[in-house]
Amino acid sequence: MPARGDHDARRRDLSEAVWRVVAAEGFTGLTMRAVAAELGASTGLVTHYFPSKTALVRHALDLAAQRVDAMPRRTPDADGMAALRAAILDVLPLGRAGQIAMNRVWVSSWDLALADDALGEAQRERYARWRERLRRQVQTAQERGELPAGDPEDVSATVAAFTHGLVTQALFDPEEFPAVRQERLVEGFLAGLAGAG
């Protein structure tokens, strides 16, 4: 039995297994043994890389954040309204590989995040960073006259609310929310933003 594998490669295998488990069973189903079984390895391997359950959960959340950032963007060099539209569409579960799994992981994590102070704080910070990114695009759009004047913080919070609320509905009812409809809803929402102060 080979002992020494490539450490980083092994770690990536672990991450893949963790991801699949959480996407399929939620954080409720994330256990040391489930990860080991998914990988076809022993629990010893898992504990070797993650000394505790808490470390495992944290890694799963890090993975989610990391994959959000690494996700291929549409029109990455856009600005203003076009960038805002792209930012929303990038998040929605429109069928691109991994998008549905990613959103499932996020929504699942909220159960733990609401009950655990440290995880809740991490979630709060992630939301704040997301709104901060949106706010920059909102301001650019306002300067260009693509959006009417108004508190950029409030506008970005509204955009974040609409987006995540749509994500949740689409996750539970994919048939009622196919990609075409989600895109139509985004257009309608953006038209509302542009049309009112």
Place this chain on the structure above:
Amino acid sequence: MPARGDHDARRRDLSEAVWRVVAAEGFTGLTMRAVAAELGASTGLVTHYFPSKTALVRHALDLAAQRVDAMPRRTPDADGMAALRAAILDVLPLGRAGQIAMNRVWVSSWDLALADDALGEAQRERYARWRERLRRQVQTAQERGELPAGDPEDVSATVAAFTHGLVTQALFDPEEFPAVRQERLVEGFLAGLAGAG
């Protein structure tokens, strides 16, 4: 030791305990023993009223749905735009007793609902019913000219998205989303709806 208590009263006690446990610890923390401890009773009592864990979880979700319906409404006889505004404000965690707990329970339940088909289906139906209620108010508002023409299904889905997305953000960051700001965001959102077709 008194043996025969009032059955319905006892059941209400159980429900209260279940509610407190889920609101505090999420569905991850909902266990037979936790409910018994919260009530200061034995696990035997819990199993007497809920023969299985599944029954317990289902009851917790029923409780949430039931409390949503029983929640005192503001302006219950309003119609059209006023009713739409009231429906949104009724759901938001603005500080009214029980509202925060109720929303915590809902968001927590999504972890289980995403992993379990039956629970996911129940969640899907609840969302559909909610949109249905919103849709009626949207149509009335459109007929009155308070809202521009447009697919009422899409408008109500957008309203539901904005509302639940705001709920989630407010739960994780109450300081950033005090009641005053939530109400301001609602007004801005509704102005956008009214201002664009």
Place this chain on the structure above:
DNA sequence: AGGTACATAACAAACGTTCGGTACGTAGCA
């Protein structure tokens, strides 16, 4: 030789579930 990378096994704790026992109320019979 020595340290890294695992497998294997065991551990206590917590879980859902089951079960025997007991206290109390009600119904039936006298």
Place this chain on the structure above:
DNA sequence: TGCTACGTACCGAACGTTTGTTATGTACCT
């Protein structure tokens, strides 16, 4: 009215399983 029988309500403890964690052993590379 008084005695008995029975069902309901509940306790307390135990069951087997699953959990996170830890310890021990072993193969491999440097």
